[in-house]
Amino acid sequence: MTTPFTTSESTAQKPAGLFISFEGIDGSGKSTQVRLLADHLTALGRDVIVTREPGGSAGAEEIRALVLQGDPDRWSAETEILLFTAARRDHMERTIQPALEAGKIVICDRFADSTRMYQGLSRGDLRSTVDQLHDLMIGREPDLTVLIDMDPEVGLSRALSRQGVEERFETFGSDLQKQMRAGFLALAQEFPDRFVVVDGAHDVDSVANALHSTVMPRL
Known part of the structure; x- marks a missing residue:
């Protein structure tokens, strides 16, 4: 029988890993800040794994191509x-859980909160469906979620300027961006013990400094 991911008695005695997710609308600068935080923690001697969703394992990367293109x-x-x-x-099976059990810090660019927003909220009233599947198949939330808050129009402009092949959600336009920003901020209020919100409107270094000062005490 399939079980969700929890800390078992056999792993409870090992050094505890830490699971950090980054969320935000498209173009908010998440990926850049993920890298900068990982570099900062690595320089402090921490063992860090950087990953992303959808993706992060061979099978998940194949699914990524299906959902982000076309x-x-x-x-x-x-x-x-x-x-x-x-x-x-x-x-979770192949990347995140093994790293956490080994005592590493996992930093993930998007996780279940993005599914709660992009599929559960924006494309129908399906939040409960997302949560039910998550409870059944995953059963794990990040220890800390960093929300990079960004003006929707600025974020969309940034996202479209990348001119990559993974633009399926960007093509839904600014209305989706506005809805997602409001939804992410509502999630931060719903889960205040897990979320920290960082203003992404400033330059990269200023955002990174604000993020580090917010995140480090939580470690």
Whole structure:
């Protein structure tokens, strides 16, 4: 029988790992700040694993190509929820859980909160479906979630300027960005013990400094 990811008695005696996720609208600068935080922690002698969602394992990266490329109407919201959950399960099994059990710090660019927003909120009233599948198949939240808050128009402009192939969600436009920003801020209020919110409107170094001063005490 499939079980969610919890700390077992056999791993409880090992050094505790730490699971940090980064969230935010497209173009908020998450990936840059993930890298800078990882570099900062590595310089302090911490063992850090950087990963991303969807992706982070061989199987999950294959699913990433399915959900982030192609026509905006390629999948229904329900199908996307199943695909993202499948990718997350493989990611947890093969990357995140082993690293945490080894006492490492895992920094993940997006996790389940993005699915709660992009599929559970923006494409229908499916938040409860996302949560039910998450409880059944994952059963684990990050220890700390960093929300990089960004003006939706600025974020969308940044995202579209990348001109990459993974632009399926960017093509939903500014209305989605506005809805997602409001939704992420609501999540931060819903889970205040897990979330910290950092203003992403400043230059990269200023955001990084603010983030480090916020995150380090939580470690």
